[in-house]
Amino acid sequence: MGNLGQLGVKPLSCRYLELALLLAVSGFDGLIDSCFGPSLQDLQCRYSVSVQTISTLFPVYAGFKTAGSVLYVPVHAVINVYTLMMVCVLVSSCLVLVIPLCSSFWVAAAASSGLGLTEGVASSAFVATTGELSQESTIPFHLMGLAAGAGHILGPLIISPFLSSINPHGNRSNTTADELEMTTDPCGGSDSNITYAYVIFASCGLILVILLALLRYGRKNNPEPESCKKKDKSFGKLELILISFLASLMFIGGGTNFVYGSLLLLFGIHSSLHMPETTLSLMTSSFYTVTVFGRVGGVFVSWVVSQSCLITACLAGLLAASVLLVFTAESSLLYLWTCSHILALFYAPIYAALIAWCVENVRLNDTVCAIFTFCDIAGTSLVAVAIGQLMSVFEPQMLHYSLTTIALIQILLFLCIFLLGKLVRKGTEEEYTVLTGSE
Known part of the structure; x- marks a missing residue:
């Protein structure tokens, strides 16, 4: 050959x-x-x-x-x-x-x-x-x-x-x-x-x-x-709406783990904990290390469960970790360390899982991939700037308030995506039934 x-x-x-x-x-x-x-x-x-x-x-x-x-x-x-x-x-x-x-x-x-x-x-x-x-x-x-x-x-x-x-x-x-x-x-x-x-x-x-x-x-x-x-074939209206929701979800949360890791040092210094930079640097390094372990876990979990289950579990874990950080982040170094690493673990597989979900339920082409990549990079940059400004103008704890808000929005968006996905699959099955003449 x-x-x-x-x-x-x-x-x-x-x-x-x-x-x-x-x-x-x-x-x-x-x-x-x-x-x-x-x-x-x-x-x-x-x-x-x-x-x-x-x-x-x-x-x-x-x-x-x-x-x-x-x-x-x-x-x-x-x-x-x-x-x-x-x-x-x-x-x-x-x-x-x-x-x-x-x-x-x-x-x-x-x-x-x-x-x-x-x-x-x-x-x-x-x-x-x-x-x-x-x-x-x-x-x-x-x-x-x-x-x-x-x-x-x-x-x-x-x-x-x-x-x-x-x-x-x-x-x-x-x-x-x-x-x-x-x-x-x-x-x-x-x-x-x-x-x-x-x-x-x-x-x-x-x-x-x-x-x-x-x-x-x-x-x-x-x-x-x-x-x-x-x-290749053209997308239907429902598929275009579905891809728009996916792009929005990636924009707001695709790279939030990177945003959190980059702002963690700022929070530790200016919060009531007043942590030394050496400790915060170590915490940031371990945060990214846990992120890698989370991605390894995402590989193995994808072998046994669907992407919908993986994304749902990750979003639920994110919301729980974000709420815990709101109430405990400034009370103890141990709580901040533990909850931050739980956050890293659940955020790690989300971007890859969203693209994989698109493969399972819709399809990918060059334009869709470019849109997803654009939304991930642009969203990461803009979310980092927005949260940084909120922390500077109001208080450092705005970091965790913002994460909780983002987690809630992500859950609502994915619920819409899941329901739209069922409609798209139903439409595909009906089209197949008409084409084959089966009853």
């Missing part, structure tokens, strides 16, 4: 290898997402800018990643999906190197914009391609979320050995307040090895480019049989 057949590789094995490569691309995406946070202090020293300026680097990246997730739809219409992923990962690998090597913040911001754009396109691409390979199985989507979570953990671990021990105020004990405000170099000329960490990220990307090129060559010489390709 062509070149791969001559090597004795069976089609099923090829599909598994293809899925493994897509999961690696998802892991690389998670790696890039997580590289900004730990390295911001070193990058601030490299560019000699203020904290306020350097803190805009990740929002710039996230904003262009949101745009890239939508750009995938028109670009994919003219470029093969594996060629597209190969180009995006290659460009991302080059742009990742520009960020620590340049000495200008504006050049780094431009590189971050391009990096976000290419990663957004790649995100929609590997979600859509995973949908095509899944053969209506739900497991690959949970594995995709697990791979991204592994990238989120590996990123800070790779960066940590290369970070500088910087004390921003260590060399300014005799300076006045006015001099402090005018100083643009907060590091006193400290050297940083952060470039080496970004070289490792770029190297990982280049390895993926080579593997994607080999896969593209293999698929070109072994075209997929026409019978194996999914036939």
Whole structure:
């Protein structure tokens, strides 16, 4: 059966290898997402800018990643999906190197914009391609979320050995307040090895480019049989409404675990607990670790229960954990630690479970995947900004009030989705009965 057949590789094995490569691309995406946070202090020293300026680097990246997730739809219409992923990962690998090597913040911001754009396109691409390979199985989507979570953990671990021990105020004990405000170099000329960490990220990307090129060559010489390709058809009105509800649910809650993890340190410092930053950093790390365990659990649970049951259980757990945090978060470190980790456990499988539910009950195509990816990224960014503002204007506990509200909205949305899904399935069954002439 062509070149791969001559090597004795069976089609099923090829599909598994293809899925493994897509999961690696998802892991690389998670790696890039997580590289900004730990390295911001070193990058601030490299560019000699203020904290306020350097803190805009990740929002710039996230904003262009949101745009890239939508750009995938028109670009994919003219470029093969594996060629597209190969180009995006290659460009991302080059742009990742520009960020620590340049000495200008504006050049780094431009590189971050391009990096976000290419990663957004790649995100929609590997979600859509995973949908095509899944053969209506739900497991690959949970594995995709697990791979991204592994990238989120590996990123800070790779960066940590290369970070500088910087004390921003260590060399300014005799300076006045006015001099402090005018100083643009907060590091006193400290050297940083952060470039080496970004070289490792770029190297990982280049390895993926080579593997994607080999896969593209293999698929070109072994075209997929026409019978194996999914036939596309237009969506009905009920299906469009259902997809709109799913997109809304992903927008408001797809990445809320990431939002909570990023705001946990702010809550701990400014709440009545007044926790030290070292303790909060440890809690945040363990929060993301539990998130990965939750995604592993989602993989195994998907083998024995339907996605509807998994989503219902997760939403019920989220509501319970959120309510507990409202009443106990500021009373004890133990309660905050325990309930936060319960929250991570139940939030972890939701995004993958929602996509898998769509596979089970409707279907996926490139446009739907791009919409879901866009809603997840855009929702995560906007929800983080909104909750952060609420915490600043009112009180830190607004974090948990917001989570409880989001959990309630998610439950109501999924109830509507579940009922609409039953109507869609009923309509499909009636259409099948008419076409076959059975009674």
